[in-house]
Amino acid sequence: MSKNDSISMSVIRRLPRYYRFLTELEERKTDRISSTRLAEIMNVTASQVRQDLNCFGGFGQQGYGYSVSQLRQEIQKILGLNNHYRAILIGAGNFGTAIAKHIDFRNLGFSLIGCFETDSEKIGERLGELTVQSEDRLEEFCENNRVDAAIMCIPRQNVEATLDRLYALGIRSFWNFSHYDINAKYRDAVVENVHLSDSLMTLCYRMTN
Amino acid sequence: MSKNDSISMSVIRRLPRYYRFLTELEERKTDRISSTRLAEIMNVTASQVRQDLNCFGGFGQQGYGYSVSQLRQEIQKILGLNNHYRAILIGAGNFGTAIAKHIDFRNLGFSLIGCFETDSEKIGERLGELTVQSEDRLEEFCENNRVDAAIMCIPRQNVEATLDRLYALGIRSFWNFSHYDINAKYRDAVVENVHLSDSLMTLCYRMTN
């Protein structure tokens, strides 16, 4: 933890990437790595690596480098990946289903404990270890289960109504795949937006220019 | 186009967001908007809005503001969204399927013209207007159709082999949903990575700290 307090968002957003590369190095049984070598692999500067890693204390050793497993564990702790925040999925369409099946929640600090849908055709279907429930049962469910976060996989125009209910139930953290601007209405919500179309537009720009 | 040449990546990455908000304003029949008002809606500073928009020429008018539709069109042009880059989908699993069905390619500068899969169970299935093809037919297909970009929706360990084939076929642009680092092998590839797990880790961090 240590110098934790003042870590800037630019650094935070790089942490998952360090974490991924360190996990890979660990899988390959690499014990030690220098900032220079890590920088090469990750295609950044060694200065940045050292500067970044030093935000949370000196885990390197002059003359030798960093312990891969120690560093990985440290970043894991800082990111909070050892938590099991309880998340529910809102919307079991193509996207929600793909998310539920593909994302390794357990290793990313979460645990997917429920899935809600309005389409009656889908209610009752199995989705991994879960059963798709009617959105009508949201209140009931949240009163009986602690819920820390919601994953919004419903179309933009349907978000507001459900969001209001989730907020009323005390949920303040959202992984948002819709284009509805959650923070515009609820300033205190912690929202991580995934705008796939923005990403595709950026690719388009780069192909064009 | 004009001052186009030197636009920084920070600005580029903001363009899709301007584009989305302007599209919404246009749908609501708003003709004109000031930098101050746009900044409010988007939760940024008016200075940034003006600075950003000025990268591609003075489309505002002192005393009045900006024409919503003109600005929107201008950004559309800069992003290259009026193109129809021909893209193929590699992998018709949950994720690939969701992408194919949900993304509005036509309005984002692309056109999805093919879909390839190794799993013989899925080959022949319909996917929107497309039929899932065997990955064996990749070469044949690419020789008969111009292909500008590939969307990588296959597991990391399968990427390299297919990537090599795509690269050999002349494809240099990738929308990459796998965690395989395409640029590490092919420096000249234009790669837009979507790391959903990075995004979720960032949410975890923010919930923890």
Added chain:
DNA sequence: TAGATTGTTAATCGATTAACAATC
């Protein structure tokens, strides 16, 4: 003309890179 709002320059702030002394 008076009011509004841009375009643009200058000031500030933050992030990245370079450099090197500390030290394993």
Added chain:
DNA sequence: TAGATTGTTAATCGATTAACAATC
């Protein structure tokens, strides 16, 4: 000890914000 590599400070670079003259 000599070599390697960190931790950290200082220099540079770029991005954001503030300010205001230009102008519709």
